[in-house]
Amino acid sequence: MEFTEVLNQSQVSEFILLGFSNSQDTQFLLFALFLVIYVATIVGNLFIVITVTCTPNLHTPMYFLLANLSFVDMTLASFATPKMIANLVKNHKTISFAGCFTQIFLLHLLGVVEMILLVSMAYDRYVAICKPLHYTVIMNKKVCVFLVLISWFLGFLHSGLQIPFAVNLPFCGPNVMDSIFCDLPLLSRLACVDTYSVRIVIVANSGVISLSCFFVLLVSYSRIFTTIRRHSSAGHSKARSTLAAHITVVILFFGPCIIIYIWPSGNHSVDKFLSVFYTVITPILNPLIYSLRNKEMKIAMRKLWRAFVKPRSDT
Numbered sequence: 001m002e003f004t005e006v007l008n009q010s011q012v013s014e015f016i017l018l019g020f021s022n023s024q025d026t027q028f029l030l031f032a033l034f035l036v037i038y039v040a041t042i043v044g045n046l047f048i049v050i051t052v053t054c055t056p057n058l059h060t061p062m063y064f065l066l067a068n069l070s071f072v073d074m075t076l077a078s079f080a081t082p083k084m085i086a087n088l089v090k091n092h093k094t095i096s097f098a099g100c101f102t103q104i105f106l107l108h109l110l111g112v113v114e115m116i117l118l119v120s121m122a123y124d125r126y127v128a129i130c131k132p133l134h135y136t137v138i139m140n141k142k143v144c145v146f147l148v149l150i151s152w153f154l155g156f157l158h159s160g161l162q163i164p165f166a167v168n169l170p171f172c173g174p175n176v177m178d179s180i181f182c183d184l185p186l187l188s189r190l191a192c193v194d195t196y197s198v199r200i201v202i203v204a205n206s207g208v209i210s211l212s213c214f215f216v217l218l219v220s221y222s223r224i225f226t227t228i229r230r231h232s233s234a235g236h237s238k239a240r241s242t243l244a245a246h247i248t249v250v251i252l253f254f255g256p257c258i259i260i261y262i263w264p265s266g267n268h269s270v271d272k273f274l275s276v277f278y279t280v281i282t283p284i285l286n287p288l289i290y291s292l293r294n295k296e297m298k299i300a301m302r303k304l305w306r307a308f309v310k311p312r313s314d315t
């Protein structure tokens with residue numbers, strides 16, 4: 001029996017994602033909690049994209065990048081979370097072979113796009129604060145389009161390089177993953193061959209990308225920070241608190257990524273908890289931190305709201 005299973009290597013046709021399978025009561029509570037967060041994430045980010053698109057005086061590099069980040073946040077929140085939420089109230093927590101690889105592809109694509117966009121936004125703020133006289137020359141529309149295109153290009157490149165390793169793994173029996181979505185570290189452990197070299201590729205690829213983006217972000221934020229400290233005035237205390245908020249997001253997003261890929265804890269409940277950070281928490285934090293603390297954005301949102309709501313209430 002086991003011998004034929006090993007021979008028939010394409011035998012596994014689906015995987016089981018355990019997700020948060022605690023007691024019935026906790027599952028229902030988590031279902032409600034994640035559903036509310038998910039809906040708020042989509043509404044918040046959609047509102048940002050619409051506001052930036054419909055407000056001509058927000059057509060600047062900073063807001064274009066912000067709207068792009070919101071778009072990526074919506075997709076990052078949607079590639080696996082709805083299925084994870086549905087699985088909380090379902091008995092059969094399965095995902096098809098193709099579904100699993102789609103999740104891996106999207107996770108790595110969107111993860112890298114998000115990282116490069118965060119770096120681009122930090123670079124934009126760095127130029128605005130540290131080289132204000134050259135801002136309009138350095139950050140023009142062309143550079144902004146280039147940064148967006150390069151983030152998607154690197155995302156596809158990174159994801160496209162990972163997938164062949166995963167698809168070629170032979171699966172011949174074990175198919176249970178104690179996780180909320182499919183990803184390479186856990187998937188490679190289910191394969192019935194030695195996956196040491198595959199794991200090295202995973203670490204080299206995802207780990208190095210997250211670490212180097214994190215490093216670039218830390219350097220640009222500390223340069224911004226020292227520049228602000230030198231010109232301490234009233235306006236700069238607000239800039240300082242905004243900066244602290246940005247750094248929080250960066251740490252919450254990159255910390256878990258770096259831990260999962262470079263120092264996997266081996267404890268699945270810890271990894272599960274960490275993966276919630278970059279698929280559930282960061283996508284909702286970005287609109288809160290980058291936009292709702294921003295005066296220009298709030299004014300534009302209010303105007304847009306009035307333009308849509310007032311005409312109807314007047315009649």
Ligand SMILES: *[C@@H]1O[C@H](CO)[C@@H](O)[C@H](O)[C@H]1NC(C)=O
Pocket residue numbers: 049052053064065067068071141144145148
């Ligand atoms: C993303 O950025 C590009 C380049 O600046 C811009 O043209 C586009 O409108 C942005 N996308 C969204 C969804 O705002």
